[in-house]
Amino acid sequence: MGNVGDHALAENSHAPDGAGAALRIRGLKKAFADVQAVDGIDLEVAKGECFGLLGPNGAGKTTTIEICEGLTEPDEGTVELLRLKWRTDADELRQRIGIQLQETQFPDKLTVEETLRLFRSFYRRGITVDESIKLAQLEEKRRSRVGGLSGGQKQRLAMATALVGDPELLFLDEPTTGLDPQARRHLWDLVEEMKQAGRTIILTTHYMDEAEQLCDRVAIMDHGKVIALDTPKELIATVCSEDIVEFAVSGRATADPSTSPAAAGSAQDDREGRRLAVVDVEALKKIPGVQSHRMDESLHQLSVSELHTAVPRIFAALEAQGLHLSEFRTHSATLEDVFVRLTGRNLRDE
Amino acid sequence: MSSSRKMSFEYSSLFQLTVTRMKLTLREPEAIFWIFGFPILLAIGLGIAFRNRPADVLPVGATTEQLTQALAADKGLKATEMDESAGTHALAVGTIVLLAEQRGEGVVYRYDNTNPDARTARMLADRAIEVAAGRKDVVTAENELVHETGSRYIDFVVPGLLGMNLMGSAMWGLGFSIVDGRQKKLLKRMVASPMPKWQFLAGYLLSRLVMLAIEVVVFLGFAKLVFGVPFRGPLWELALLCVLVSLVFAALGLLVASRAKTMEAVSGLMNLVMMPMWILSGIFFSASRFPAIIQPLVHALPLTAAIDAIRGNMLQGVQLGQLTLQMGILLAWFVVPFAVSLRIFRWR
Numbered sequence: 001m002g003n004v005g006d007h008a009l010a011e012n013s014h015a016p017d018g019a020g021a022a023l024r025i026r027g028l029k030k031a032f033a034d035v036q037a038v039d040g041i042d043l044e045v046a047k048g049e050c051f052g053l054l055g056p057n058g059a060g061k062t063t064t065i066e067i068c069e070g071l072t073e074p075d076e077g078t079v080e081l082l083r084l085k086w087r088t089d090a091d092e093l094r095q096r097i098g099i100q101l102q103e104t105q106f107p108d109k110l111t112v113e114e115t116l117r118l119f120r121s122f123y124r125r126g127i128t129v130d131e132s133i134k135l136a137q138l139e140e141k142r143r144s145r146v147g148g149l150s151g152g153q154k155q156r157l158a159m160a161t162a163l164v165g166d167p168e169l170l171f172l173d174e175p176t177t178g179l180d181p182q183a184r185r186h187l188w189d190l191v192e193e194m195k196q197a198g199r200t201i202i203l204t205t206h207y208m209d210e211a212e213q214l215c216d217r218v219a220i221m222d223h224g225k226v227i228a229l230d231t232p233k234e235l236i237a238t239v240c241s242e243d244i245v246e247f248a249v250s251g252r253a254t255a256d257p258s259t260s261p262a263a264a265g266s267a268q269d270d271r272e273g274r275r276l277a278v279v280d281v282e283a284l285k286k287i288p289g290v291q292s293h294r295m296d297e298s299l300h301q302l303s304v305s306e307l308h309t310a311v312p313r314i315f316a317a318l319e320a321q322g323l324h325l326s327e328f329r330t331h332s333a334t335l336e337d338v339f340v341r342l343t344g345r346n347l348r349d350e
Numbered sequence: 351m352s353s354s355r356k357m358s359f360e361y362s363s364l365f366q367l368t369v370t371r372m373k374l375t376l377r378e379p380e381a382i383f384w385i386f387g388f389p390i391l392l393a394i395g396l397g398i399a400f401r402n403r404p405a406d407v408l409p410v411g412a413t414t415e416q417l418t419q420a421l422a423a424d425k426g427l428k429a430t431e432m433d434e435s436a437g438t439h440a441l442a443v444g445t446i447v448l449l450a451e452q453r454g455e456g457v458v459y460r461y462d463n464t465n466p467d468a469r470t471a472r473m474l475a476d477r478a479i480e481v482a483a484g485r486k487d488v489v490t491a492e493n494e495l496v497h498e499t500g501s502r503y504i505d506f507v508v509p510g511l512l513g514m515n516l517m518g519s520a521m522w523g524l525g526f527s528i529v530d531g532r533q534k535k536l537l538k539r540m541v542a543s544p545m546p547k548w549q550f551l552a553g554y555l556l557s558r559l560v561m562l563a564i565e566v567v568v569f570l571g572f573a574k575l576v577f578g579v580p581f582r583g584p585l586w587e588l589a590l591l592c593v594l595v596s597l598v599f600a601a602l603g604l605l606v607a608s609r610a611k612t613m614e615a616v617s618g619l620m621n622l623v624m625m626p627m628w629i630l631s632g633i634f635f636s637a638s639r640f641p642a643i644i645q646p647l648v649h650a651l652p653l654t655a656a657i658d659a660i661r662g663n664m665l666q667g668v669q670l671g672q673l674t675l676q677m678g679i680l681l682a683w684f685v686v687p688f689a690v691s692l693r694i695f696r697w698r
């Protein structure tokens with residue numbers, strides 16, 4: 001499994017050629033106290049690309065992006081943005097990139113317009129305050145104080161402060177964390193617009209659907225390393241079988257789990273205290289097309305490559321074990337499934 | 351022409367930082383009270399408590415009509431006729447401080463000689479009765495009354511309050527908003543933009559100076575109009591002094607806030623720094639009352655130097671050139687904390 005990432009790196013047809021790279025990272029390392037936050041990362045992001053850093057909390061996404069933003073000094077490795085380096089061209093770089101940080105709280109008592117006017121004044125060139133307000137769709141809130149904005153509006157304001165300098169390269173650190181679904185969609189639209197305008201975007205997220213929706217390419221990070229890198233589609237195709245089958249069973253309770261030694265997730269109490277039925281996993285795994293099995297709480301998950309032939313056989317096998325299905329669904333594998341396959345953990349476990 | 355000026359201001363980051371800072375200060379109602387309302391209320395309170403009252407009229411009693419009339423002739427006495435037992439009672443409960451009794455041809459004064467008012471009444475009463483009986487003064491005497499401004503308590507305390515206020519508003523103003531910005535990751539966001547770092551600080555200092563002008567003019571104007579506090583030194587030197595004092599405490603506030611991560615931490619540090627000065631620097635009473643052994647410490651404190659210099663200017667009309675010790679102490683307290691905080695300041 002470990003070589004999947006290497007494979008993706010080596011054969012990545014979307015990797016930019018070095019000359020047109022908006023961002024190039026080589027051998028990046030950073031440790032805090034005794035934690036190796038970033039442990040040897042190489043990345044290249046092409047101009048005009050929307051690139052996602054995806055991973056659970058603590059994977060090293062924010063440290064990586066903050067090193068790129070020139071806010072944190074790396075212990076080792078080099079970072080080049082727009083062919084410039086922080087050490088020598090910091091002033092120029094600050095003018096040409098836009099940054100949205102996690103959890104910035106702008107002063108509550110300033111209005112949207114005042115906040116943007118302040119940030120606009122830092123840039124030699126850029127769009128007007130009016131344009132940035134329009135872009136973030138905050139026209140109605142122009143004269144409202146920041147303290148009275150909703151979470152989504154605050155996040156769009158943060159985005160607008162990143163855009164006032166008309167940046168070539170835009171960094172967004174978890175732009176939708178903590179937002180409700182509607183506000184997230186709203187922000188996604190905004191990012192789509194930025195993409196259309198030809199800006200290079202680098203964003204971190206721990207939402208798989210966000211990365212799938214927005215990113216041209218995604219690097220999956222875990223424990224400070226990039227463990228896979230490709231387009232969302234390719235990642236899903238290479239790492240996972242096409243589909244995921246999820247089911248839960250009820251039915252004849254097997255009193256003594258030891259009588260069926262192959263049983264996985266042996267008899268256990270679920271949340272309601274019912275005895276869960278024991279499934280003979282080995283029998284399921286023998287079905288052609290079933291690649292693997294794992295448990296997510298009381299839910300069984302199978303990776304299945306030939307959905308149309310495998311599903312009837314799964315039904316038959318469960319029937320034969322005297323089990324009744326209480327839940328059954330299938331979905332196409334997502335980046336979330338990729339992460340689970342790569343690390344054996346759920347993203348939300350972190 | 352005017353529109354292009356406006357444009358260039360609009361795009362000047364130093365101007366925007368300064369204006370933003372001022373707006374944020376003015377939009378905090380509590381801050382407005384502490385900066386403008388509090389010192390005026392304090393001055394009013396102290397002014398009332400320590401006001402110069404007109405010389406008191408002392409209540410006295412007398413047992414005959416003749417004596418009562420003689421006593422009433424003195425403006426410093428208020429005489430009431432009463433019999434002896436009523437007079438004894440009145441003395442006991444303090445409604446009169448002296449009772450004059452007719453005994454044959456002579457007069458007996460009954461009063462408490464440990465009470466200064468009673469002793470004064472004794473002298474006034476005796477003079478009034480002797481004059482009524484026909485005494486002539488041997489030496490002619492005239493009175494010339496002096497109520498000198500500058501020697502009253504209110505004159506002493508106004509420079510103290512001014513110094514205290516300059517300290518408080520500069521330190522709280524800088525310290526709190528810097529730590530607040532750090533806590534809310536606003537500072538980090540600012541350094542992630544192309545904002546020149548020095549301008550962030552300069553914006554604070556400039557807005558402080560504008561606020562300072564308002565604050566000092568309001569407070570001293572009030573003290574002048576209501577209490578007639580004197581301004582004997584050159585006003586421009588007083589203004590310069592206020593600017594310097596404000597910069598000193600802004601630098602101290604910056605130092606205190608340069609690394610603190612929480613409001614609790616910075617409040618604690620602020621109080622730790624300001625408490626000794628509230629007590630020792632002679633805001634309400636002269637710092638010379640402290641024992642000689644701690645006088646060097648007392649005089650090394652920036653607030654002591656500030657208040658001494660302000661008093662020197664306002665009350666004695668001393669030129670700044672003669673206040674070299676105080677000016678030296680203030681300059682040192684500006685340069686050192688400022689340099690240290692620039693070195694150790696944390697943006698995140």
